[in-house]
Amino acid sequence: MTDATHRGVLDGYRVIDCSIAMAGPFAAQRLGDLGADVVKVEPTTGEWQRGAAAGGAKGNEINVSFLSLNRNKRSLAIDLKSEEGRQIVRELVAGADVFLQNYRPGVAARLGLDYETLAAINPALVYVSISGYGEDGPYRDRPGQDLILQAMSGAMLSAGRDGEPPAPAGQYLADAVTASTAFEGVLAALLHRERTGEGQLVTVNMLDALTTLQMQELSVYTVGGVPQQRGEEPHAHVYIRAPYGIFETADGFLALAFADLEALGAVLEEPRLAGLDAETHGWTHRDELHAIVAGHLCGRSTQHWLDVLLPAGMWVGPVYGYEDLVQDPQIRHNGTFVEYDHPTEGRVKTPGFPYRMTKTPPRIDRGAPRVGEHTREILGELGIESDRADSLVGSGVVTEPVSAPV
Numbered sequence: 125m126t127d128a129t130h131r132g133v134l135d136g137y138r139v140i141d142c143s144i145a146m147a148g149p150f151a152a153q154r155l156g157d158l159g160a161d162v163v164k165v166e167p168t169t170g171e172w173q174r175g176a177a178a179g180g181a182k183g184n185e186i187n188v189s190f191l192s193l194n195r196n197k198r199s200l201a202i203d204l205k206s207e208e209g210r211q212i213v214r215e216l217v218a219g220a221d222v223f224l225q226n227y228r229p230g231v232a233a234r235l236g237l238d239y240e241t242l243a244a245i246n247p248a249l250v251y252v253s254i255s256g257y258g259e260d261g262p263y264r265d266r267p268g269q270d271l272i273l274q275a276m277s278g279a280m281l282s283a284g285r286d287g288e289p290p291a292p293a294g295q296y297l298a299d300a301v302t303a304s305t306a307f308e309g310v311l312a313a314l315l316h317r318e319r320t321g322e323g324q325l326v327t328v329n330m331l332d333a334l335t336t337l338q339m340q341e342l343s344v345y346t347v348g349g350v351p352q353q354r355g356e357e358p359h360a361h362v363y364i365r366a367p368y369g370i371f372e373t374a375d376g377f378l379a380l381a382f383a384d385l386e387a388l389g390a391v392l393e394e395p396r397l398a399g400l401d402a403e404t405h406g407w408t409h410r411d412e413l414h415a416i417v418a419g420h421l422c423g424r425s426t427q428h429w430l431d432v433l434l435p436a437g438m439w440v441g442p443v444y445g446y447e448d449l450v451q452d453p454q455i456r457h458n459g460t461f462v463e464y465d466h467p468t469e470g471r472v473k474t475p476g477f478p479y480r481m482t483k484t485p486p487r488i489d490r491g492a493p494r495v496g497e498h499t500r501e502i503l504g505e506l507g508i509e510s511d512r513a514d515s516l517v518g519s520g521v522v523t524e525p526v527s528a529p530v
Contacts, residue, residue, distance in 0.1 A: 132159015133484035137314070140165060140216055141197065142225040142237065144172050146270075146296060147330065148254050149193040150303035152224055155310060156196030157477055157486035160222070163502055164197040165213060167204070168523040170495040184530055185468040186492050192474055194492035200503075201496030201523040204235055209521045215506050217242050217249065221317075222310055226254035229264050239325045249323040250313040252306055258329045268330050273298035277334040278352070282341060282362050286354040298330045305333040357414035365406025366413040370443060371421040377443035378426050380417065384437075391436045392420045466491035467529035496523040 134155060139162045141152035149164075149171075156162040164171070174190045181188035200216075203209040214236070217223055223242055225232055232238040232253070239251040253259065256268015266272075271292055274280060280290030309326040317323055335342070344350050344363050352362055360369035364381075367388070371378050385405065389397025396416055400406075406413065421429060426442055433440045442448070449455060462476035469491070477486040499522045503513045516522045 131484060132157075132487060133481065135159035135484075137161070137221040138163065138216075138219065139222040139224060140213070140220050142213075142223070142227070143254065144226065146173075146193060146299035147302040147306065148224055148226040149173065150300065151252075151254075151306035151310070152197065153193055153195055154303070154307045154486075155222065157488070159484065159487070162197040163216065163220075163498075164194060164199050164493065165204075165216075166199060166201055166495065168201045168496070168520060170201065174495065183469045185494060186466075191466070191469060191472065191492045195474075195488055196490055197493055198490075198498035198502060199493035199496055200499050202499070203521050204237075206521050208516070208519075210236055212503070212506065212508075212516075212522070213237065214242070214245055216502070218245050220246065220249065221314065222250045222252065224252040224254070224306070224310075229255065229259070243323060243325075247323055248317055248321060250310060250317060250326060251323065252310055252313075252326045252328065254302060254306055255327070255329045257331050259327055263331075270296045270298040270330075273330045273334055276331060277338070278342070279334070279338060281352055281354065283358075283360050284354055285358050286356060288358075298334050301337055302328060302330045302333045355411045355414075357411045357418075359410065359414060365402060366410040367406075367417040369414065371418050373421055373426040373429060374424055376426045378421060378429050379441045379443055380421075380433075381439045383417075383439070385413070387436060388417070388433075388438065391432055391438070392417070394420060462488060464488050464491060468494065494525045494529070497525055499524045 137155075137160045139152055139155050139160045141149065141162050141164045143149050143152065152162050152164070171190065171194075173193065174187060176189060177187040178189040183191060200212075202212060204213065223237075225237065227235075227237075233241075239253070242249055242251060255264075256273065257263035257266055274292050274297055275290070277298070280292060284291055306326075306328045309328055313324055313326050341361075341363055345352060350363065354362055357366075358369055359366060360379075360381075367383055368381050369379075371380055383402070385397045385400040385402045389395070389400070394416060397413075400409075400413075430440060430442065444452070450461065455461070460476060461473055463471060463473045466472045472491060479486070499517075500513055503516070503522070508516075513522075517524060
């Protein structure tokens with residue numbers, strides 16, 4: 125944990141996080157990393173993600189999926205099916221700055237937690253609604269799942285061989301991009317509020333987030349009229365000239381991008397590349413060039429080609445697995461991963477922050493909370509006395525941890 129006396133740029137802002145799974149919780153975590161007080165409102169039995177361990181990675185009490193997306197939050201475990209529970213959340217909203225949810229369509233209104241209802245309580249509220257496809261329209265009720273959105277985005281057909289199955293990204297890309305988009309929307313809306321005093325509704329959907337991410341690629345199609353056509357060789361992108369992709373070496377794989385054909389031919393001692401112009405022949409002979417380069421690179425080790433091609437000005441890099449990434453000297457130098465002690469999960473090492481700030485850097489004040497770990501603390505901040513809190517716990521409207529951390 126970092127020094128708690130160091131103020132974050134969002135210190136003093138309160139975020140009510142009513143989201144589940146990845147996109148919403150990840151966006152809220154980013155706000156918490158910058159100092160916001162993020163109250164995670166979850167069911168009395170805990171958010172769904174607590175029981176859905178990605179990769180089968182379970183923890184002592186908190187699985188890795190939940191742990192990775194919910195640091196710097198306090199947990200209020202509450203029954204939103206009860207009117208008393210919903211009223212407590214509305215009391216929280218009255219003093220909050222941001223409300224974030226990714227409920228299924230219609231659920232927020234049914235709970236009385238829709239924008240119109242909450243804006244009447246707090247006109248300065250920034251209300252963020254995340255959905256799979258949009259607030260309305262023909263796909264409104266479809267499940268917004270990461271792989272499905274990747275498939276619909278068109279991006280899978282921008283790489284690989286013609287006729288072979290499309291391949292998804294190696295990240296939960298739709299969720300991660302949507303989280304960053306929501307985070308960006310919150311900051312913009314807060315800046316508007318600082319200038320005008322008014323809150324607003326911010327809507328983010330996964331389909332639009334992934335589509336607009338492809339600003340350059342889709343413009344090549346819509347403006348330039350260039351079709352999305354995969355070739356016979358496994359190019360990394362249909363809109364970039366050859367050689368461009370992942371090439372097998374004698375002991376692994378190498379990424380090669382934007383090579384000058386004349387210079388590459390000299391290094392490889394390949395006369396067929398001599399006199400070729402990358403911006404002309406890189407398009408007209410894409411499959412042929414890929415095959416020629418692949419035939420050379422497979423004969424020596426990855427390290428050999430790094431040692432030869434980097435000094436020659438080539439854009440190359442190794443293909444890492446997670447073990448390689450974590451041990452990489454630049455990753456270590458950057459401090460990309462952070463470590464801290466968690467009360468139930470022990471020593472935790474996870475990715476840290478995607479940005480640096482000299483005056484108000486992001487930080488970790490607390491790890492992911494236990495179910496209802498901060499229920500009494502938050503109720504106390506609303507002025508709810510101990511006797512009433514006991515009654516709320518006894519009736520099941522709210523919950524708190526039943527045992528001390530292991």
